[in-house]
Every structure is written in C-alpha cells, then in structure tokens.
Amino acid sequence: MNALNQTQHANPDAVSGLLRFITAGSVDDGKSTLIGRLLFDSKGIFADQLDAMSRSKHKRTVGDAVDLSLLTDGLEAEREQGITIDVAYRYFATPKRKFIIADTPGHEQYTRNMVTGASTADAVIILIDVSKVKLREDGGVDLLIQTKRHSTIAHLLQIEHIVVAVNKMDLINYDQAIYDRIVKAYREFATTLGLKDITPIPLSALSGDNVVSASEKLSWYQGPTLIELLESLTVYDESHSAPFRFPVQLVARHNGHEANDFRGYMGRIEAGKVSVGDKLVVQPSGQSATVKDIVTLEGSHQSAVVGQSVTLLLNEHLDISRGDLLAGADRPATLLKSLNADVCWMSDEPLDQRRKYWIKHGTKQTAAKVTAIESLLDINTQQRHSADGLKLNDIARVSLSVQQPLAADAYADIRATGAFILIDEVTHQTVAAGMIRLGA
Known part of the structure; x- marks a missing residue:
C-alpha cells in the first residue's frame, strides 16, 4: 500500500x-x-x-x-x-x-x-x-x-x-x-x-x-x-518517548530525467518521532543522514510521530533500500549477527536445527539458523528445562545466527524492532514468532 x-x-x-x-x-x-x-x-x-x-x-x-x-x-x-x-x-x-x-x-x-x-x-x-x-x-x-x-x-x-x-x-x-x-x-x-x-x-x-x-x-x-x-483501562504507548525507528518499506522516485528529481523513503514510524533537520543513521551501513523534508498526502510537515506513515527526504544521496532502518543518530539500534530470543513454535513440523529458515524482522528478510535451544518453558510450573527439539506450541529460549545483520532492539524496549517471525523456506509458512532478548 x-x-x-x-x-x-x-x-x-x-x-x-x-x-x-x-x-x-x-x-x-x-x-x-x-x-x-x-x-x-x-x-x-x-x-x-x-x-x-x-x-x-x-x-x-x-x-x-x-x-x-x-x-x-x-x-x-x-x-x-x-x-x-x-x-x-x-x-x-x-x-x-x-x-x-x-x-x-x-x-x-x-x-x-x-x-x-x-x-x-x-x-x-x-x-x-x-x-x-x-x-x-x-x-x-x-x-x-x-x-x-x-x-x-x-x-x-x-x-x-x-x-x-x-x-x-x-x-x-x-x-x-x-x-x-x-x-x-x-x-x-x-x-x-x-x-x-x-x-x-x-x-x-x-x-x-x-x-x-x-x-x-x-x-x-x-x-x-x-x-x-x-x-x-489506561493505554500508554511508550514508543512515543522511545528512540526513533523507521524501517524502510519502499524507495519512491520521480522521473529521474526531470530537474526536480525526487528520492524519498517510505514507511511507518514504529517508535519515537522525527523532525526536519534531525540527524539519523542508516542501519546496518552506518551512514549519516539529515532529514530534509517529511512528506504526506497533504504535503510537507515539520515533524511526525510513531504510528504515522510518511515519506522521508534526506539531504544526502545515499544507498538506502527496503529492509534498511533509519534510526536516531543519538540512540541507534543494536546490530546483531547472532541473538537470543524467546520463541513460540507455531508449526506442525518440528524444528530442524540442521536447516535454515527465513527470518522476517521489520521490513528486512534474511536467512537464519537456530544454533541452540537454551531452555524449554514448562507451562505448568514455569520452570525451564533442557530440550533437544521444539514442537507445536512449545515456548523456548533459543540462540540464532543470521546471514545479514539485523538492526534490532530488545522486545522489552521496542516491540516493533524486537519482534520477528521465522518462515519455512520451502513452504513459506510461518513456523515461529520470536521476541529478542538483549543481554540474556
């Protein structure tokens, strides 16, 4: 859309x-x-x-x-x-x-x-x-x-x-x-x-x-x-005060042969807020950027907040594509090639640690592998035990390695950049939902 x-x-x-x-x-x-x-x-x-x-x-x-x-x-x-x-x-x-x-x-x-x-x-x-x-x-x-x-x-x-x-x-x-x-x-x-x-x-x-x-x-x-x-019931969305997070969904271009050439980065603000002139960092590349304009259907705006879908224009000409994350330069996300997470196994087919899965994190998708099952949660006692596999409805703490680095946060801090799903590369079915735990 x-x-x-x-x-x-x-x-x-x-x-x-x-x-x-x-x-x-x-x-x-x-x-x-x-x-x-x-x-x-x-x-x-x-x-x-x-x-x-x-x-x-x-x-x-x-x-x-x-x-x-x-x-x-x-x-x-x-x-x-x-x-x-x-x-x-x-x-x-x-x-x-x-x-x-x-x-x-x-x-x-x-x-x-x-x-x-x-x-x-x-x-x-x-x-x-x-x-x-x-x-x-x-x-x-x-x-x-x-x-x-x-x-x-x-x-x-x-x-x-x-x-x-x-x-x-x-x-x-x-x-x-x-x-x-x-x-x-x-x-x-x-x-x-x-x-x-x-x-x-x-x-x-x-x-x-x-x-x-x-x-x-x-x-x-x-x-x-x-x-x-x-x-x-009170509903307080802590993502308003969280650091800025903007997963890029699409790169928007006007006709590149015209004088008023336009390159914008479209997506939904998942945390924090952004204003014209803010300093950003492109992750995972680490390039620096400055917000030139914030465009919506109604025109340009000086600022935007979490929950809004906008197009960001930058002063710099950078190589940015779908799957990249624009984050506040003062509090960027953590780059992860390996991570710990709690996962809910959602597939009738049990986990196979010998094979690779796709991990979908924000707008980024890359190959991932479960390297270890740290512990399995017993629903009745809430005690954790060792396990050599995962089956339907199991909840476990696992370690994963990913092919390309993820710009992520702990789920406890920012839900949108702390959550992911695992996808079967053959059937394309979602096999697990996960929550990233940093420092765990």
Whole structure:
C-alpha cells in the first residue's frame, strides 16, 4: 500500500482513546459468546446481523434465544463444530471509548492464531469456565493448561492489562466462595509468571450478568462491570518517548530525467518521532543522514510521530533500500549477527536445527539458523528445562545466527524492532514468532 495514503496527522490511538483487546482461554470457555454479548448489549450489531444469527442452522441455543457466538464464529467449520479457529476482529464503540476486539481460538492446535491476535493487544481477557476447573479437597484449584499457556504468552508479549473473567457463574448459582478460590489460584500462578496488573471479575456471558449491566445475582461483587472496566483501562504507548525507528518499506522516485528529481523513503514510524533537520543513521551501513523534508498526502510537515506513515527526504544521496532502518543518530539500534530470543513454535513440523529458515524482522528478510535451544518453558510450573527439539506450541529460549545483520532492539524496549517471525523456506509458512532478548 502506498505509504502516502496511510498518513495521519497524529497518533490515531491517542485521538480516539482506542483500546485493542483479545479474549483468551481454553476451548468452550465462552469467548465468542462474551464478545457477542458485549456487542449485543452495547448496541454494536445491526438488525440484519441479529436476524441472520436467529435463523442460523448452526444455532446452539434453546428456543428463541440468540446464539451470540455466531457473531464472531464466521467460518462454516467454526459454526459446524461450535469452536473458534481463526482470529475474528470486531469493532464497536461506547460513548467513552472505541474498541477493537480479537476473538482468539481456545483449542491448543490453534494457539498460533492466539499469538497473532495478542501481538498488538493492549489488554487480554482470560476467561475461566467455572464448570471446568478442578476444585481440590485441600481448597486449591487446578487451572486448565490453555489458561496457563495463554497467560504465559500474554506475559511474553508484555500485554499491559490482564482481566480474569470468571465465566458461567450461573452454573454455580453465583457462589462467591468458588469464585474466590479460582481467583486465588490464578493470582498464585500469575505470581510465578510475573504478571502484575490483574483484575478479576465474575460474570455470565450467556445471561449477560456483569458484562454491560450489573447483576443483582452478583450483589456481593462491588467492582465495575466488564464494559466499565474496559472503558477505564489506561493505554500508554511508550514508543512515543522511545528512540526513533523507521524501517524502510519502499524507495519512491520521480522521473529521474526531470530537474526536480525526487528520492524519498517510505514507511511507518514504529517508535519515537522525527523532525526536519534531525540527524539519523542508516542501519546496518552506518551512514549519516539529515532529514530534509517529511512528506504526506497533504504535503510537507515539520515533524511526525510513531504510528504515522510518511515519506522521508534526506539531504544526502545515499544507498538506502527496503529492509534498511533509519534510526536516531543519538540512540541507534543494536546490530546483531547472532541473538537470543524467546520463541513460540507455531508449526506442525518440528524444528530442524540442521536447516535454515527465513527470518522476517521489520521490513528486512534474511536467512537464519537456530544454533541452540537454551531452555524449554514448562507451562505448568514455569520452570525451564533442557530440550533437544521444539514442537507445536512449545515456548523456548533459543540462540540464532543470521546471514545479514539485523538492526534490532530488545522486545522489552521496542516491540516493533524486537519482534520477528521465522518462515519455512520451502513452504513459506510461518513456523515461529520470536521476541529478542538483549543481554540474556
């Protein structure tokens, strides 16, 4: 897409108060129904959608009740099986805020799609089905493995807010004692993960209790409803104050035979801000550059910030192409030929350390090889163990070597330049998503 057509004068999230969030948890925990309830009760669906859902041959409710899960389960296979397979995005707004929701799958085999949905989220709603957790005689609770896996991924991706939605409270007659036991068990697990901002909430997505409206059946709960909680979450994008990062997507040229020859570098500002006259460094070459102009569809601007797609013009005539990074000269990225990273293995085919993969980092793609598996993470205990291979859904710390140097940052500092994917060079399928750890 032409970068000039993507330009905005300001960060859109800051203007609209946009919150991106996902639902996660085990299969049949009620994720799709919860989103359907949010949209239905907040008047976020149209009459024709409601009518189509009411007449659906795959409706899984009794009588005239609407099957709200059909709003996000759009694939035929999803409706037939009553599960979520792909990531479904929905948009809605309240008078206080705009939202983008990602309904992610609960099945273990589709964990890779959950990683995709979570990668841009500000918050995650971890659903826990009260009818599925095991209540032990000693007073403890055994959480499901997918609840733990999705919480671990949320932690690795550094999602800021964790909402623990204890769902289907109607099945236990809104018993506060059981709710308290489940919340206690989750908090104990979250402590081992290092999760901090956790907000529990009891609800019933099917009945609508505590989703948009407070429920008398949950009178013992004194906190906000789910929608009130989502409206109140703060979203602070640290990438505004981060050093400037601009992966070059395309080199734009006018007719080189004309007097007003033009060479611009198009892309999206992934971190920081830039102004005319700023000193930059081209990475990985190390050449110095000065910003001559910042061009958008509306014309020239003196400055631009993270989230904007712009074309940068430089005073110098330099050899810059797609895959290069323009960074602030005072705080450039780190050049890496080898790196450590946490990876989520997303392929049915296990890792083969004898072969090469493509690594896609920003706009750059080069050959890479996993040189060592440092440790494999045990989802249940959060302990790390040695491993000689990786299979679907494994989370591990690995070492990689790359053919061409990457201009990167630690994922903890800048997500965009700290994340990458590995691609199978034969099938071109994404096999892993990774987060770079510097100094680890």
